[in-house]
Amino acid sequence: MKVPFITKQEVEEIAKTYPTPFHIYDEKGIRENARKLNQAFSWNKGFKEYFAVKANPNPTILKILHEEGCGTDCSSLAELIMSEKCGIVGRDVMFSSNDTPAEEFKKAAEIGATINLDDFTHIDFLNGITGIPKRICCRFNPGGIFKLGESGESVQVMDNPGDAKYGMTEDQILEAYTRLRDLGAEEFGIHSFLASNTVTNEYYPALAGILFKLAVKIKEKTGVSLSFINLSGGVGVAYKPDQTDNDILAIGEGVRKQFEEILVPAGLGEVKIFTELGRFMLAPYGHLVTKAVHEKHIYKEYIGVDACASNLMRPAMYGSYHHITVLGKENEPCDHVYDVTGSLCENNDKFAIDRALPRIDKGDYIVIHDTGAHGFAMGYNYNGRLWSAELLKREDGSIVEIRRAQTIDDYFATLDGFWDITV
Numbered sequence: 384m385k386v387p388f389i390t391k392q393e394v395e396e397i398a399k400t401y402p403t404p405f406h407i408y409d410e411k412g413i414r415e416n417a418r419k420l421n422q423a424f425s426w427n428k429g430f431k432e433y434f435a436v437k438a439n440p441n442p443t444i445l446k447i448l449h450e451e452g453c454g455t456d457c458s459s460l461a462e463l464i465m466s467e468k469c470g471i472v473g474r475d476v477m478f479s480s481n482d483t484p485a486e487e488f489k490k491a492a493e494i495g496a497t498i499n500l501d502d503f504t505h506i507d508f509l510n511g512i513t514g515i516p517k518r519i520c521c522r523f524n525p526g527g528i529f530k531l532g533e534s535g536e537s538v539q540v541m542d543n544p545g546d547a548k549y550g551m552t553e554d555q556i557l558e559a560y561t562r563l564r565d566l567g568a569e570e571f572g573i574h575s576f577l578a579s580n581t582v583t584n585e586y587y588p589a590l591a592g593i594l595f596k597l598a599v600k601i602k603e604k605t606g607v608s609l610s611f612i613n614l615s616g617g618v619g620v621a622y623k624p625d626q627t628d629n630d631i632l633a634i635g636e637g638v639r640k641q642f643e644e645i646l647v648p649a650g651l652g653e654v655k656i657f658t659e660l661g662r663f664m665l666a667p668y669g670h671l672v673t674k675a676v677h678e679k680h681i682y683k684e685y686i687g688v689d690a691c692a693s694n695l696m697r698p699a700m701y702g703s704y705h706h707i708t709v710l711g712k713e714n715e716p717c718d719h720v721y722d723v724t725g726s727l728c729e730n731n732d733k734f735a736i737d738r739a740l741p742r743i744d745k746g747d748y749i750v751i752h753d754t755g756a757h758g759f760a761m762g763y764n765y766n767g768r769l770w771s772a773e774l775l776k777r778e779d780g781s782i783v784e785i786r787r788a789q790t791i792d793d794y795f796a797t798l799d800g801f802w803d804i805t806v
């Protein structure tokens with residue numbers, strides 16, 4: 384059972400100052416989870432998590448994670464600037480981007496971020512802009528199909544790296560390290576991202592096995608000893624209540640075994656392990672809180688809420704499941720079946736379809752779970768819907784606003800001075 388980190392009474396109190404809808408994050412949960420991740424990899428000297436900023440680009444969140452020892456993984460100019468404004472620079476920043484504009488490489492180099500090159504041609508592109516920095520990383524794409532476990536087992540992950548736009552082939556990556564060394568690089572890393580939102584303890588160890596073997600091959604063929612291996616993102620969360628959460632301690636242990644078996648005998652026992660988790664770090668510690676405002680009976684039963692897909696795009700975009708709790712009715716039977724909808728003029732603006740829930744009355748507060756990653760972050764202004772506020776529940780239970788809601792003036796700001804154009 385998924386239990387919200389706020390109660391009906393708390394939301395009633397919060398709503399007096401911050402009207403629904405709003406995103407709220409749980410500082411305690413975020414910190415405890417980050418500590419557990421660091422514990423899971425404490426066997427590795429130099430382990431570091433670089434939080435994938437795209438999952439939740441809020442300065443307060445970045446600073447909390449930085450206090451817990453995490454850096455940032457940025458993929459755009461705005462994310463690099465946000466990290467810099469938070470005082471997170473230098474070796475605390477990875478820049479993992481693709482199809483990268485020149486000005487972004489420039490900014491990344493300026494703040495001392497570790498640049499992760501997505502393509503072989505980016506070596507000369509970067510060299511022409513800033514020169515090749517001393518510390519550099521390359522992104523690997525093994526191609527083909529990445530499969531974990533056999534059908535029929537509980538573990539089933541299949542992604543298609545061969546169709547993905549990211550990274551370099553094995554031949555390219557071998558050549559890349561030689562060329563980068565010739566251009567002055569002295570410290571090297573490798574990065575790969577093969578599957579998203581994996582709900583299994585097997586993904587990171589399997590990926591680590593692939594990258595560790597490749598690291599040995601790189602050393603044999605080019606003489607380059609990698610200093611870090613970045614397992615990137617992809618460790619997921621159990622969005623559905625019947626799924627089993629990943630056990631990060633078991634995942635860390637699985638990676639350690641591969642490390643001992645493959646890297647240590649090859650003389651690569653000093654390699655640092657990096658991660659760039661986004662979803663795993665934040666998703667469960669965010670709720671989208673909304674209020675039931677309408678009830679409609681036609682061919683189906685609808686509950687209309689005051690949030691919409693512009694506050695949380697995942698259900699509309701991917702058909703994603705997000706669990707729903709009706710606050711104050713946690714223990715009532717789920718004997719009603721509803722579509723829970725927003726107000727966009729798009730029929731996919733539904734947070735739930737045919738969902739068994741307790742009877743919902745107008746005015747009920749509803750928690751949409753696991754929205755701390757790719758929730759607010761994917762917001763947009765379609766239909767003139769404005770971004771909500773973001774709030775933080777501190778460890779002492781107090782509430783602080785960490786981003787105000789957009790206003791109508793914000794919406795019109797880019798039209799300042801354009802009202803007098805004659806048509």
Ligand SMILES: *Cc1c(COP(=O)(O)O)cnc(C)c1O
Nearest residue numbers: 435479615616617659660661662
């Ligand atoms: C999206 C992304 C991540 C984070 O992925 P999660 O699935 O949220 O953990 C990490 N690294 C890169 C390069 C990404 O694009």
